[in-house]
Amino acid sequence: MPGIDAVAALAGVSTATVSRALSGNGHVSPTTRVRVHEAARTLGYVVSSPASSLASGRTKNVGVVVPFLSRWFYSSVLEGAGSALLQNGYDLTLYGLTGGADERSSVFEHFLLRKRVDAVLALTIELTTGELQSLLDLKKPIVGIGGPLAGVQTLSIDDVGVALLATEHLLSLGHRRVGMIGGESGFELDFHLPTNRRAGYERALRSAGVVPDPRLFMPADFTIRGGYEAATALLADPERRPTALFAASDEMAIGSILAARDLGLSVPGDVSIIGIDGHEHSEFFGLTTVAQFPERQGAHAVEMLMDQLHPGRRDPTPTNIPLPVELIARTSTAPPRT
Missing domain, CATH: 3.40.50.2300 (Response regulator)
Structure with a gap:
């Protein structure tokens, strides 16, 4: 299989740039990143996940905690988040909380504490003090969607x-x-x-x-x-x-x-x-x-996580970001009959 040198030669960049573009670690311009990914795809080059994790100390995986899996809003947010994570070279591990209190406890007290994720995205979940502290103790980037969480960057509508x-x-x-x-x-x-x-x-x-x-x-x-x-x-x-x-x-x-x-x-x-x-x-x-554009919410939340994972990528954002909404008038509303 072709190596990183071949990808660098085809893309016309250094091997260090190839490494940054494919790992998501460090700054690479969007056009260069696309060129590197196209070269890697053409040559059939795939980064070794274990080797990359050992070298960087990261798993290239984001944990997403969601209260429902079957509701349209949540699946739409997940679709936006999943697409954005893929574009940034990250996998997604889903933690559903549909099983009640015991399952919720397992997620926060065991699964996330195994540290197999680089960051956590919490969808419309108002965390208890203990749950929030468990996440903060991970020393991992966290972004919430749905409302304010103390010490966490969040996105929410009014x-x-x-x-x-x-x-x-x-x-x-x-x-x-x-x-x-x-x-x-x-x-x-x-x-x-x-x-x-x-x-x-x-x-x-x-x-x-x-x-x-x-x-x-x-x-x-x-x-x-x-x-x-x-x-x-x-x-x-x-x-x-x-x-x-x-x-x-x-x-x-x-x-x-x-x-x-x-x-x-x-x-x-x-x-x-x-x-x-x-x-x-x-x-x-x-x-x-x-x-309220849930797909955009998911993609926006991922970009906030990427900013935390790769400081300096963009200007800092506020702790709680209000999300835009839009009134779309269609045929289901009209003046009342007189």
């Missing part, structure tokens, strides 16, 4: 702000009887998302002179089925039916559209519906949404 934006959109169309499908109490475990989004919804109503009606709020579990069941309960009674629904996730909003149609209601003629996420199927359903 959950109060996105709910405010979504509800204000409905109010701006002339709706005054606005319902909400929010999160169940179990989702309070991580950054209080249900409470924050309900707070944004109620703040928007009060600012518009509308007193929030608790009968127009229904909790659900952030799934299409959960949204369907909650919307059915809110929309079934024509006497107290809202003219608009704000769902705290696109999946619940999609479920709400299906429920409305099964009840013989027109969307948006009889009820306007808006969600949050920018789900891949939101355009198909004509869903108005506040997009």
Whole structure:
């Protein structure tokens, strides 16, 4: 098999540059990095992982801790993170926390402490003091997505702000009887998302002179089925039916559209519906949404990890970075019928 000298000759660079480009250690310009990778691919040259790890003291592996594996948001963040890690020459080890407290303890007390990763990415998990200290004791780069973690760089959206934006959109169309499908109490475990989004919804109503009606709020579990069941309960009674629904996730909003149609209601003629996420199927359903771009979140988090792993690569970034969102108006929202 061709060696590093052959790759350097074909790419027109030094062997040291080849080593930096393929290992991800040290500065190499983007164009040179691409040229080196193309030369290595042409020659069939593959870096020996054990040898590279022994030489650098690194595993070229990032551990990603995620609470759910089957939900669209998390899989989208993982897709963005995985693609960015691949571009930087890193592998990904996934630690799912779907098995309950014992599994969660094993991840933080055993698996991550084996130090088989160079860095850790935590997706929308509000860590306990002990869990956070375990990660900090690793002396490894850590980035969180979803909310602030003491001593850790994080990315997050303003959950109060996105709910405010979504509800204000409905109010701006002339709706005054606005319902909400929010999160169940179990989702309070991580950054209080249900409470924050309900707070944004109620703040928007009060600012518009509308007193929030608790009968127009229904909790659900952030799934299409959960949204369907909650919307059915809110929309079934024509006497107290809202003219608009704000769902705290696109999946619940999609479920709400299906429920409305099964009840013989027109969307948006009889009820306007808006969600949050920018789900891949939101355009198909004509869903108005506040997009939060989860793939970009994953890629951005990886770049922050790379900055920690390779200091000096870019200018330092703030500890907690607010993420951009965008209101995308489609056909599921319109002024109420007069």
